[in-house]
Amino acid sequence: MKICVCVKHVPDTAATIKIDGETGFKDSEIKFVVNPYDEYGVEEAVKLKEKNGGEVVIVTVGKPEAAATIRSALAMGADRAILVTTDSQFLDASLTAKALKAAMEKDGLPDLIFTGKGSVDTESFQTQYRLAHSLGIPVVNEVSTLSVDGKKAVAELEVGGGDKQVIEMGLPCVIGATKGLNEPRYPKFPDIMKAKKKKIDEMTLADLGLDASAQGVTLEKLEPVPERTGAKMIEGSVEEQVTELIRILKQDEKVL
Amino acid sequence: MDLNPCMKHQLIRKTVREFAENEIRPRAAEMDKGPGFPDDLMEKMKPLHYFGLQVPGHLGGADLDTVSYAIVVEEISRVSAALGLCITVHNSVGIYPILRFGTREQKQQFVPPMAAGESIGAFCLTEANAGSDAGGVETVARETAHGFVINGTKIFVTNGGICGTILVFAVSDSDPGKPGVFIVENHTPGFSVGEIEDLCGMRANPVASLFFEDCAIPADHCLGIPGQGLKIGLTALDTGRIGIAAQALGIAQAAFEESVSYAQARQQFNKPISRFQTIQNYLADMAVQIDAARLLLYRAADVKDTGRPFSAEAAMAKLHCSTTARMVTDLAVQIHGGYGYSREYDVERYFRDAKVTEIYEGTSEIQRMVIARHILTRPT
Ligand SMILES: Cc1cc2nc3c(=O)[nH]c(=O)nc-3n(C[C@H](O)[C@H](O)[C@H](O)COP(=O)(O)OP(=O)(O)OC[C@H]3O[C@@H](n4cnc5c(N)ncnc54)[C@H](O)[C@@H]3O)c2cc1C
Numbered sequence: 001m002k003i004c005v006c007v008k009h010v011p012d013t014a015a016t017i018k019i020d021g022e023t024g025f026k027d028s029e030i031k032f033v034v035n036p037y038d039e040y041g042v043e044e045a046v047k048l049k050e051k052n053g054g055e056v057v058i059v060t061v062g063k064p065e066a067a068a069t070i071r072s073a074l075a076m077g078a079d080r081a082i083l084v085t086t087d088s089q090f091l092d093a094s095l096t097a098k099a100l101k102a103a104m105e106k107d108g109l110p111d112l113i114f115t116g117k118g119s120v121d122t123e124s125f126q127t128q129y130r131l132a133h134s135l136g137i138p139v140v141n142e143v144s145t146l147s148v149d150g151k152k153a154v155a156e157l158e159v160g161g162g163d164k165q166v167i168e169m170g171l172p173c174v175i176g177a178t179k180g181l182n183e184p185r186y187p188k189f190p191d192i193m194k195a196k197k198k199k200i201d202e203m204t205l206a207d208l209g210l211d212a213s214a215q216g217v218t219l220e221k222l223e224p225v226p227e228r229t230g231a232k233m234i235e236g237s238v239e240e241q242v243t244e245l246i247r248i249l250k251q252d253e254k255v256l
Numbered sequence: 257m258d259l260n261p262c263m264k265h266q267l268i269r270k271t272v273r274e275f276a277e278n279e280i281r282p283r284a285a286e287m288d289k290g291p292g293f294p295d296d297l298m299e300k301m302k303p304l305h306y307f308g309l310q311v312p313g314h315l316g317g318a319d320l321d322t323v324s325y326a327i328v329v330e331e332i333s334r335v336s337a338a339l340g341l342c343i344t345v346h347n348s349v350g351i352y353p354i355l356r357f358g359t360r361e362q363k364q365q366f367v368p369p370m371a372a373g374e375s376i377g378a379f380c381l382t383e384a385n386a387g388s389d390a391g392g393v394e395t396v397a398r399e400t401a402h403g404f405v406i407n408g409t410k411i412f413v414t415n416g417g418i419c420g421t422i423l424v425f426a427v428s429d430s431d432p433g434k435p436g437v438f439i440v441e442n443h444t445p446g447f448s449v450g451e452i453e454d455l456c457g458m459r460a461n462p463v464a465s466l467f468f469e470d471c472a473i474p475a476d477h478c479l480g481i482p483g484q485g486l487k488i489g490l491t492a493l494d495t496g497r498i499g500i501a502a503q504a505l506g507i508a509q510a511a512f513e514e515s516v517s518y519a520q521a522r523q524q525f526n527k528p529i530s531r532f533q534t535i536q537n538y539l540a541d542m543a544v545q546i547d548a549a550r551l552l553l554y555r556a557a558d559v560k561d562t563g564r565p566f567s568a569e570a571a572m573a574k575l576h577c578s579t580t581a582r583m584v585t586d587l588a589v590q591i592h593g594g595y596g597y598s599r600e601y602d603v604e605r606y607f608r609d610a611k612v613t614e615i616y617e618g619t620s621e622i623q624r625m626v627i628a629r630h631i632l633t634r635p636t
Binding site: 068071072075186187188189190192193195196 | 266267268270271274275300303304305309313318319320324328
């Protein structure tokens with residue numbers, strides 16, 4: 001079985017982002033990681049491979065620096081990788097999905113595709129759906145339990161209130177992985193050494209016949225979140241507090 | 257030498273740092289109340305090959321190069337120097353002499369369980385009357401028809417409380433001028449562990465005295481040829497010093513990072529103390545020492561990896577890294593003021609941990625002797 005895992009190179013959520021220009025940020029100063037949700041996908045794919053054999057291919061759309069992040073995924077046990085290089089950290093979900101699809105088609109379509117449930121940088125939560133739609137295959141997001149046999153996959157996802165939805169679908173399909181699916185491993189030292197030698201196929205968007213400027217959504221401006229101002233405590237009886245709150249909302253904050 | 261650590265080394269550092277930050281950092285201060293390491297933590301480290309870092313793959317290890325090895329020890333020590341000590345002593349002076357001087361059978365018998373972390377290594381040279389001077393060793397190995405019988409007491413044995421495979425430096429009863437190194441397993445009758453030392457730092461490591469009373473071991477438990485002990489011991493220490501240098505560097509790095517963030521956060525006289533020139537000078541001095549230490553360390557590791565003699569380079573790295581650890585942790589406490597002297601802050605632990613790096617595996621005075629001997633005997 002061939003499994004592709006879509007892995008995004010994202011800033012560590014603990015990193016302090018310094019905005020640079022209108023839509024850029026100082027990425028050389030911060031730590032990048034494998035998008036944490038994608039790690040569950042990598043782990044699940046590697047576990048399936050260890051059980052049933054096959055091949056795990058990492059597919060990334062990102063800046064050339066993403067190669068370092070890809071090595072981390074390879075150290076977890078993936079076999080090789082494809083990196084579609086872009087100039088910008090930000091690419092809209094539609095173009096990202098097109099690039100992923102084109103790269104997979106070029107390499108040979110897999111039997112199973114993993115993504116994370118979303119990426120922690122842009123959080124648009126669309127790529128997995130767009131990718132599945134364009135390939136005309138089923139997709140389930142936020143999967144916390146998965147079993148795959150032969151021609152079908154059974155995915156479970158939490159739907160709130162302690163209830164679970166169980167979905168059975170044919171292969172190939174797209175699985176959006178989330179916390180609970182597994183416990184991503186720390187790579188072993190011999191696997192880290194091997195990761196260095198694994199192949200990363202690099203190609204540009206143009207190589208895949210795609211145009212970087214053809215994005216549906218473009219980033220206009222990055223702005224720091226304004227610092228929160230101090231909280232205001234309202235004193236008095238319940239009635240006085242409510243009256244004062246309504247006055248503030250109407251007169252001071254003008255939201256009512 | 258490649259001063260730009262290659263991809264492999266970055267990935268090693270990143271992987272170990274992630275493990276150390278997630279799995280060790282939250283428990284490091286608690287571990288310091290020691291002695292001993294949490295079982296579940298040790299269990300997590302075993303399958304990742306922390307106990308067989310430079311052991312060849314066919315004996316169950318990770319077969320890392322020495323630069324990678326140094327990075328692993330640095331990163332573990334950056335979070336818990338006491339655990340870093342366990343790892344480096346086990347891997348270097350514990351395992352390396354067996355790999356280097358052991359017979360095929362000895363390697364097959366002793367190394368795989370050590371590499372798997374099932375049997376922790378210890379190396380014991382120091383005795384009450386033998387510290388810097390290995391010539392003072394009184395532990396005796398008496399040759400019998402079946403092998404050797406060991407009698408003596410070793411002190412200050414790192415990993416003593418948890419060791420399984422012990423390398424014992426002992427003199428021969430017939431010729432005290434010819435010491436040997438013997439492999440003793442912890443289940444050997446006559447072997448026992450004394451009290452755990454109540455140390456200033458490295459408190460999580462169960463450093464202990466070990467007693468050998470009529471410990472009978474088979475003849476094939478002698479490492480190398482009888483009488484070769486001094487050579488084995490010195491070779492072991494050369495390798496060990498790269499590990500201790502890496503450990504010291506990790507402590508210094510940790511203290512430096514804490515100092516930079518504290519200096520930026522702490523306000524006095526209405527500004528962060530990092531705006532005061534004196535504090536800036538401290539930070540600059542720390543950074544220079546640490547950078548120099550790291551370069552000396554990688555140089556020593558690189559020389560070892562290329563198969564050249566590295567004794568002087570290892571001694572220089574150990575001397576400078578340990579001096580740096582002591583100096584940097586001292587300044588770190590100074591930058592933290594009263595808080596730095598409190599157990600609430602990690603720099604207090606770093607300060608206590610740093611000092612011993614100037615003492616074990618050869619004091620700084622002994623490192624200078626080693627370095628000077630190389631200078632004076634080097635062909636010109
Ligand atoms: C936490 C810890 C862990 C240890 N782990 C181990 C271990 O696993 N295995 C092991 O065998 N040992 C271990 N040791 C022992 C350590 O290696 C010795 O303490 C060290 O070698 C110094 O020996 P000593 O304490 O007897 O000091 P001494 O040799 O008595 O030295 C006292 C002072 O005299 C100086 N001095 C001695 N000779 C000279 C000279 N010729 N010229 C100039 N100055 C000199 C020394 O540098 C030192 O400053 C450990 C010690 C500690 C504290």
